[in-house]
Amino acid sequence: MTSQTLIGQEVKRVEDAALITGRGQYVDDLQLPGLLHISLVRSPYGHALIKEIDVSDAANADGVTAVFTGADLQDQLGSLPAGWVLENMAQPEHPPLAYEKVRYVGDAVAAVVADSPAAAIDAAALVEVDYEPLESVVDAEKATADDAPQLHEDTPSNKAFEWQVGAGDYAEAAANAEVVVKERIVNQRLIPNPMETRGIMADYNGGTEQLTIWTSTQIPHLVRLLFSLVTGHPEHKVRVVAPDVGGGFGCKLYLYAEEVICGIIAKQLERPVKWIESRSENYIATTHGRDHIADAEICGTRDGVITGLKIHVYANLGAYLSTFAPAIPTILFGLMLNGCYKFENLDCSVTGVMTNTTPVDAYRGAGRPEATYVVERMMDRYCHEIGRDVIAVRRRNFLRPFKRGSTVAVGVTYDSGNYQGALGKALEMFDYQGFRDEQRAARAKGRLIGVGFSTYIEICGMAPSAVAGSLGAGAGLWESSTVRVHPTGTVTVFTGTSPHGQGHETTLSQITASRLGIPMTNIEVVHGDTERHQFGTGTFGSRSLAVGGQALMMSLSKVVEKAKKIAAHEMGVDAKQVVFEDGVFYVEDIREREMPWGDVALSAYWAKNLPPGLEPGLEAVSFFDPDNFTWPFGTHIALVEIDEATGETSLLRYIAVDDVGNVINPMIVDGMVHGGIAQGVGQALKEGAVYSDDGQLLTGSMMDYAVPTAEDFPTFETARTVTPTPVNDLGAKGAGETGTIAASPAVVNAAVDALKHLGVRHLNMPLSSEKMWRTIKEAKAARRAERSANARRGK
Amino acid sequence: MNHQIRVTVNGVEHTAEVSPRTLLTSLLRDILSLTGTHVGCDTSSCGACTVLLNGKAAKSCTIFAVQADGAEVTTVEGLATNGDYHPIQEAFRERHGLQCGFCTPGMMITAVQILERNPSPSEAEIRSGLRGNLCRCTGYHNIVEAVKYASELSGGK
Numbered sequence: 042m043t044s045q046t047l048i049g050q051e052v053k054r055v056e057d058a059a060l061i062t063g064r065g066q067y068v069d070d071l072q073l074p075g076l077l078h079i080s081l082v083r084s085p086y087g088h089a090l091i092k093e094i095d096v097s098d099a100a101n102a103d104g105v106t107a108v109f110t111g112a113d114l115q116d117q118l119g120s121l122p123a124g125w126v127l128e129n130m131a132q133p134e135h136p137p138l139a140y141e142k143v144r145y146v147g148d149a150v151a152a153v154v155a156d157s158p159a160a161a162i163d164a165a166a167l168v169e170v171d172y173e174p175l176e177s178v179v180d181a182e183k184a185t186a187d188d189a190p191q192l193h194e195d196t197p198s199n200k201a202f203e204w205q206v207g208a209g210d211y212a213e214a215a216a217n218a219e220v221v222v223k224e225r226i227v228n229q230r231l232i233p234n235p236m237e238t239r240g241i242m243a244d245y246n247g248g249t250e251q252l253t254i255w256t257s258t259q260i261p262h263l264v265r266l267l268f269s270l271v272t273g274h275p276e277h278k279v280r281v282v283a284p285d286v287g288g289g290f291g292c293k294l295y296l297y298a299e300e301v302i303c304g305i306i307a308k309q310l311e312r313p314v315k316w317i318e319s320r321s322e323n324y325i326a327t328t329h330g331r332d333h334i335a336d337a338e339i340c341g342t343r344d345g346v347i348t349g350l351k352i353h354v355y356a357n358l359g360a361y362l363s364t365f366a367p368a369i370p371t372i373l374f375g376l377m378l379n380g381c382y383k384f385e386n387l388d389c390s391v392t393g394v395m396t397n398t399t400p401v402d403a404y405r406g407a408g409r410p411e412a413t414y415v416v417e418r419m420m421d422r423y424c425h426e427i428g429r430d431v432i433a434v435r436r437r438n439f440l441r442p443f444k445r446g447s448t449v450a451v452g453v454t455y456d457s458g459n460y461q462g463a464l465g466k467a468l469e470m471f472d473y474q475g476f477r478d479e480q481r482a483a484r485a486k487g488r489l490i491g492v493g494f495s496t497y498i499e500i501c502g503m504a505p506s507a508v509a510g511s512l513g514a515g516a517g518l519w520e521s522s523t524v525r526v527h528p529t530g531t532v533t534v535f536t537g538t539s540p541h542g543q544g545h546e547t548t549l550s551q552i553t554a555s556r557l558g559i560p561m562t563n564i565e566v567v568h569g570d571t572e573r574h575q576f577g578t579g580t581f582g583s584r585s586l587a588v589g590g591q592a593l594m595m596s597l598s599k600v601v602e603k604a605k606k607i608a609a610h611e612m613g614v615d616a617k618q619v620v621f622e623d624g625v626f627y628v629e630d631i632r633e634r635e636m637p638w639g640d641v642a643l644s645a646y647w648a649k650n651l652p653p654g655l656e657p658g659l660e661a662v663s664f665f666d667p668d669n670f671t672w673p674f675g676t677h678i679a680l681v682e683i684d685e686a687t688g689e690t691s692l693l694r695y696i697a698v699d700d701v702g703n704v705i706n707p708m709i710v711d712g713m714v715h716g717g718i719a720q721g722v723g724q725a726l727k728e729g730a731v732y733s734d735d736g737q738l739l740t741g742s743m744m745d746y747a748v749p750t751a752e753d754f755p756t757f758e759t760a761r762t763v764t765p766t767p768v769n770d771l772g773a774k775g776a777g778e779t780g781t782i783a784a785s786p787a788v789v790n791a792a793v794d795a796l797k798h799l800g801v802r803h804l805n806m807p808l809s810s811e812k813m814w815r816t817i818k819e820a821k822a823a824r825r826a827e828r829s830a831n832a833r834r835g836k
Numbered sequence: 837m838n839h840q841i842r843v844t845v846n847g848v849e850h851t852a853e854v855s856p857r858t859l860l861t862s863l864l865r866d867i868l869s870l871t872g873t874h875v876g877c878d879t880s881s882c883g884a885c886t887v888l889l890n891g892k893a894a895k896s897c898t899i900f901a902v903q904a905d906g907a908e909v910t911t912v913e914g915l916a917t918n919g920d921y922h923p924i925q926e927a928f929r930e931r932h933g934l935q936c937g938f939c940t941p942g943m944m945i946t947a948v949q950i951l952e953r954n955p956s957p958s959e960a961e962i963r964s965g966l967r968g969n970l971c972r973c974t975g976y977h978n979i980v981e982a983v984k985y986a987s988e989l990s991g992g993k
C-alpha cells in the first residue's frame with residue numbers, strides 16, 4: 042500500500058457521470074437494426090392443464106413475425122435446472138414455455154414476436170389457450186397434506202426436500218430446561234422490486250453461430266454456462282452481456298425462462314429480439330423471496346442462559362425450483378441459527394415445498410434474514426418469559442470476542458467477531474435507560490412507544506468452493522480478475538463480479554490506484570461481459586469485495602512483481618533492492634535511481650531491454666477461492682411509536698452499528714446499509730405478497746404491494762466498529778445485506794416492546810395498521826376480561 | 837390515424853408523427869432516442885419516467901404524446917447547461933444520492949420541482965415531495981441529503 046492511499050476514503054463514484062446525465066445503458070436503452078419484440082402469453086390460472094392453443098389469429102395479426110408455443114420449442118428449450126442440489130432432492134422438470142400443464146399464474150405458454158412492442162402485446166391477447174383448471178395450493182404447510190393437489194408427478198406430497206442440521210441434543214436440553222418457549226413465526230413472502238424490471242435482447246449470426254444475449258442480470262457468466270447446458274448451444278459461441286443493471290437484490294441471479302426463450306427465438310428467426318418485462322409481469326414472473334412458516338422453540342434457565350433452539354420450517358419454493366432456491370432456506374438459513382450466541386443444542390429441519398405460486402429464491406439477505414428474524418425474535422420471547430432485560434440476556438449469551446476463528450455448535454467457524462463491541466457502540470448512540478423512563482411516562486399518557494434490538498451475524502463472502510460444493514453447489518464460487526497494464530501505464534481491470542448499483546468501478550479503482558500509485562482516472566474497470574472477461578461468478582451474497590477484491594489484489598501483486606524485475610534490470614540492480622512506492626520504482630536508500638510506473642510499463646511492451654527469459658507485456662490473471670466465508674455482525678436498534686387510534690406504526694429512530702471489517706469506501710458502504718435497512722423495515726411494516734387460495738397474486742402491482750416511500754423513514758443513524766477478517770488481505774467482510782438482515786427483527790421487537798404491557802408477545806409481519814389496531818383492541822379486551830374475572834374470584 | 841405533433845424537448849423543437857396511443861415516454865425514448873427517461877412500472881407509481889412538462893413535474897408514462905403537442909419538455913438530458921451540471925446533479929453525485937441509477941433521472945426532476953416551489957425545504961417537506969418516486973437502493977437517506985445539499989448550492993438554506 043502506498044502512503045497516498047485511497048483506501049478508506051469517501052471517493053465520489055466514477056459511475057455517476059453517466060447515470061446523472063441520462064447516459065446509462067440499461068437493456069431497454071439498447072437498439073439493433075431489424076429488432077423484433079417479444080410478448081409472452083402467461084397463464085391466468087394457478088394450476089391447469091393446457092388442452093389446446095390456437096395461435097392463428099395472433100399469427101395473422103398486423104406486424105407479427107411468428108408465434109411459438111411450448112410444444113413448438115420443447116426440444117430446443119430444454120429444462121431449467123436447480124443449480125444447487127441437496128441430498129435426496131426432487132428435481133422436477135421446468136420447461137421455459139409450459140407445454141402440458143401450467144403451475145402458477147405467470148407461467149409462460151406462448152411467445153409472440155412482432156415488429157413493435159405494441160404489436161406483440163396486441164397479438165398476444167389474440168392467442169387462445171384452452172385450459173382445464175385444476176385445484177391450486179399456495180400455502181407451504183397445506184401443500185404437504187395428503188389431500189393437497191400435487192404439482193409435479195415426481196414430487197409426492199409436494200416435498201422437494203427434507204433438510205436437517207443440528208448440534209448437541211436439543212430434546213435433552215429442553216427436558217432439563219427451566220424454561221421452554223414456543224412460537225409460530227411466519228416470515229412473509231416478499232417481492233424484490235428492483236426499479237428496473239428484467240429485460241433481454243438477443244442476436245444471432247447464422248454464419249458464425251455466435252449468439253449474444255444482453256440481459257439484466259447479476260451473473261452473466263453463470264447465465265452463459267447454464268444457457269449452454271440447457272440448450273446445447275456451445276458455451277464458446279454464446280456471449281452474455283449485463284449492461285447497466287437497475288438493481289437486483291437477488292432476483293436477477295438465475296437462468297430465467299425468458300433468457301432461454303429469447304436466445305432460442307433469435308437463433309430460430311436469425312433476427313435480433315427484445316423482451317422487456319412490464320412491472321405487472323415482474324410481480325408474477327420474477328422470483329419472490331422469504332415465505333417461511335417456522336415453528337420455533339427456545340429453552341434455557343430462569344436467569345438467562347440459553348441452552349437450545351429447535352426450529353422446523355415449511356419453506357415455500359413456488360412452482361419450480363429456481364437456480365439457487367434449494368440453498369436459501371437450508372445452508373443460508375440453518376448454518377446461521379447460532380447467531381452471536383454460544384448455546385450448544387440445535388435442532389433444525391426444513392421441508393422445501395412446491396406450491397402454485399411464483400418460484401421463490403434469493404432476496405437480499407436470502408435465508409439469513411429469515412434465520413436472524415427467528416433467532417432475534419425468540420431471544421426477545423425468552424427474555425419476556427423470564428422477565429429479564431433483552432440487553433443483559435444477549436450479553437450473557439454472546440460469544441467472547443475473537444480475531445481468528447471461533448467454531449460454534451452448528452459446526453461452522455466464524456472468522457472474527459466482537460459482538461459486545463458493536464452493542465456497546467450502539468448503546469453509546471442511544472440512551473437506553475433514559476428511553477425506559479420515557480417509555481413509562483409515555484404509557485402513563487396513553488402513548489405506545491417501544492425499542493427493539495437485533496444483534497446479528499451473517500454469512501457473506503460467497504464462498505469457499507469446496508465447502509459450497511459439499512453442501513450442494515453446482516458451480517465453484519471463487520472469483521477472478523485480470524489486470525491489464527497498457528504501454529502508457531494506464532490500466533484496465535477486469536472483474537468477474539457484476540455490479541448493479543454497488544459501485545464496484547469506484548471501489549476497485551480505489552484499490553488499484555492505491556496499490557499502483559496512479560490516479561483513478563488512469564484506471565478503467567470492466568465487468569458484466571463474458572467476451573471481455575474470463576469466467577467469473579457474479580455479484581450476490583456480499584461477495585464482490587471479500588472474494589473479487591482479493592482476486593484483484595492478487596493480480597495487482599503479480600504485475601507489481603513483474604514490473605519490479607523490469608525496473609531492476611533497467612536500473613542495473615537486483616529486484617530485491619527495488620522498492621515500489623507512490624507509483625515509483627527506486628533502489629532502496631538511493632532515490633536518485635528511480636523509474637516511474639509509466640516508464641516500466643512502456644519498457645515491458647517495448648521489450649528492448651527485458652531481463653533474460655522474461656516475457657514481454659504486463660498483465661496478470663488471478664482466481665481467488667477463499668478458505669472460509671466472512672461473518673459480518675452488528676447491533677441495530679429501532680424505536681417505534683404505535684398510534685392506538687389508527688394502528689399505524691411509525692419508525693421514530695433507527696440506529697445501525699455494523700462491523701463489515703475494513704472499509705474501502707465508507708460512503709458506498711453507508712449507502713448500502715441505508716438501502717438494506719429500508720428493505721428490512723419495509724418487510725416489517727408494509728410489504729407482503731398475498732395470494733388467494735386459487736393462486737391469484739392479489740398484490741400484483743405497485744398499487745397493491747407497498748414498496749416504501751421516502752415518507753416512511755427517518756434519517757438513519759449509522760456507525761461502525763472494525764474487526765478485520767483474516768479470510769482476505771483487504772480485511773473486508775462484505776456490506777451489501779446487513780440492513781435487510783438486521784432490520785425486520787429490530788422493528789418487530791420494538792413493536793412488541795411497545796405492547797408488552799398489554800400482554801402481546803408476538804406479531805407477524807407486516808405490521809399493518811389494521812393488524813395493529815385489532816391487536817391493541819383485542820389485547821385490551823382480554824386484559825379487561827381478565828381483570829373482571831379476577832375481581833369476581835376475589836369476591 | 838397518426839397525428840403530427842410539435843414538441844420542444846430540452847430547448848430543441850421536434851416534429852413527429854405519432855399514433856393516438858403513443859405515450860410521451862415512447863416519444864422521448866423510441867422516437868427522439870432520449871433514453872435517460874426510464875419506465876419502471878405500469879401504474880404511474882414509481883416516478884422513474886418523471887419529466888418537466890411546461891415546467892411541472894409529470895409522469896410521462898401516463899401522458900399521451902399528442903397531449904404534449906406544443907409543450908416544452910425537460911428531461912434528464914436537459915438538466916446540464918453547456919456541460920456544467922445542474923445543482924441537483926452535482927448534489928446527487930456529491931451526496932451519493934444514487935446507486936443503480938435507474939430511478940435517478942425521475943428523482944432528480946422531481947427534486948428540481950421541490951426546490952423550485954420551495955428553495956429551502958425542511959426534511960419533512962423533502963420526503964413528502966419525493967413520495968411519488970420510488971427507489972429501492974438508497975433507502976432515500978442520501979437522496980434526501982442530496983436535495984438538502986442542492987438547496988444549499990442554489991442559495992437556499
